[in-house]
Amino acid sequence: MKIDFDSTYFNPTHTLDCGQVFRFSPYKDGYLVNSADKIAYVYSDGVKTVIDSDEPDYFYNYFDLERDYSEIVNMASAFDIPLLTKSANACKGLRILNQNREEMIYSFIISQNNNIPRIKGIISRICERLGEKRSSPFGDYFAFPSSSALADADISVFTSAGAGYRDAYLKETSQRICAEGIAHLEALGSKELREKLLSYKGIGPKVADCVALFGFRKMDSFPVDTWIEKVYVEDFKGTLKGREKIAKYLTDTFGENSGYVQQYLFYGKRLNL
DNA sequence: TACCAGGACGTGC
């Protein structure tokens, strides 16, 4: 089943390449996108962006298609910060995804002190080895492993996939989630969720903010990594020391718009706009 | 070779 959307505010490249998602690959005129155990083919002709999937409802929500991103771009421009205005207008089609929560937890544990191409490779190999094989009109693929599959796996699976020292974090946190589930996280407010996430092995402030933002849609989260730290120093002329203090300053400044602003700035800085 | 990448943990103070 296909659904289409105005491509001005839905650009597959911007949306997938901005660092919020790690499981996608070029395919024909666009990309194959994997989330949890699902797959979609997304492509654009410059006028319409099309989602082709057996799970249209899931991906309608996944790509946040109910939201009007013209308002988001206007909001970002209104702050009158050069990099932010430039990035928001160059990346009008960047949308914040609603991703699978457990997948976000494990993916961003892997992301720490790592780079995006390598993160994608590690996740891909873990899916191949522990995820269920599925078939689709676009070919076979692997689902993201369940927490029980991760918890039961020998730790060497993570190590040999390239996870390095993060192997023990994956093992320990998957065992905890396998035992506790994550349903109790869903009702929490941003602050309480962040605190709870920090109690998992391998989740620190930055990873917690990414999980809260991309998995739980807590838009008052502002993940501060090396790139945002660079933005803070170079573009904001900030003088605060320490990522936690910088994150507090940025969430105080941008409030419920933090998540959108963060992605524009992160992607814009990486693209050297 | 040393440094960097969507940092977090353990220890010492």
Add this chain to the structure above:
DNA sequence: GCACGTCATGGT
């Protein structure tokens, strides 16, 4: 509470 060393791995 804060500072600091350490933790795999691949690319530049």
